[in-house]
Amino acid sequence: MDGIVRAWVDGWVVSRGAAPPVEEPWGCTIDVGVEHHVTRHVFGALREETEEADGAAVRKVAGAVTGTGVWLKVFREPGVVGGWLGAGWWVDPEPGYLMTAPLTPAAGGPALPDGYRLRTWSRGGVIRAMVAAPDGSWAARGQIAPTGATAVADQIETSPAHRRRGLGSAVVRTLQRAAAGRGAETGVLAGTPAGRALYESLGWTVAAPLTSAKFMGPGGGADAG
Template sequence: MDRIVRAWVDGWAVSRGAAPPVLEPWGCTIDMGMDGHVTRHVLGATGGDAEETVVRKVAGTVTGAGVWLKVFRDPAVVGGWLGEGWWIDPEPGYLMTLPLTTAPDEPTAPDGYRLRTWSRGGVTRTMLAAPDGSWAARGQLAPTGATAVVDQIETSPQHRRKGLGTVVMHTLQRAASEQGAETCVLAGTPAGRGLYESLGWTVTAPLTSAKFTG
């Protein structure tokens, strides 16, 4: 299993409170136990090493709605490998990494905003509240030794383009460095890729997300 994929799987499971990943010959299975997200199968290979025969074999074992499949190749390629009953997210995702050579300076919230960070259950969370007290931005981090997974980065539409995403990311990257991580990992979207790349993150592999609808 690819080292970065395994790091993402381990941290994501901690971040989301999922069951411990079960290793498979082709990757791993993670139980979520939620309506619409019962289980997810994550293939361990990336790029050209993610083979059609393996994807078809894993997908062919799925019979229940709400099971997800994560494959580290472009959706335009993987979509042709999946049969009837699979919904393919048309937007590609990205597995991204950041080496933690130095910790960012301690972030400060823009004037009027309130920044708060706390840790519980092995997960560090940070949030920004708007001047009126409403939610503005958030994110969380799950360190798992030498790597730490950044997860669920969100900014309210009313508060975008104000640098809040950068504050959230710097807060989490600093927390990862302080907790001994050497590399940060995340699964990003096209909307977030520009922010992450501006902060030094690089794309390791494309990511296809597919859900079996029955």
């Protein structure tokens, strides 16, 4: 597997408490154990010159899937991946992004609006950050899983009622700084189009496109998402 993909897999497994990844010739398989996310297959190549071989691998793996709740993660554009899949697969039309950033202990302190409160804690190898609103309600959150030289940021969210106030930036900076303090040198995350601008403003760069596909079963497919 490509090194940055392996780093993402290792950190994501720790972050989500999933089963250890099982290595495959084309990438790895992870058992997650949730009804709508039973298992995920992550394909390990990032290079465009491997596209033909990647397509053959995706078709083979997807063709063997018979149970619902199985996901594929492929480092190609949605339009390309959709052409490799048969009936019953829903392909997220929004492209995701595998992103990386250098981590330093001096990532910048959180700047929160008056009345907001930031708390961090660590449990099970995962560092978590939460921002509470002035009335005590949830405003933003995120977590990061250091696994040696790399750390995977995950589940970065801001409440719709509290967006555009710098809360997401404060959470990401806090997590970056905490992971660097644990010895991590490179951050990795899977971003959405909505989150990409935030991450790029904080020094993250896109390493590859990332497409998500889910098996919906007979009658599922493009309109099932």
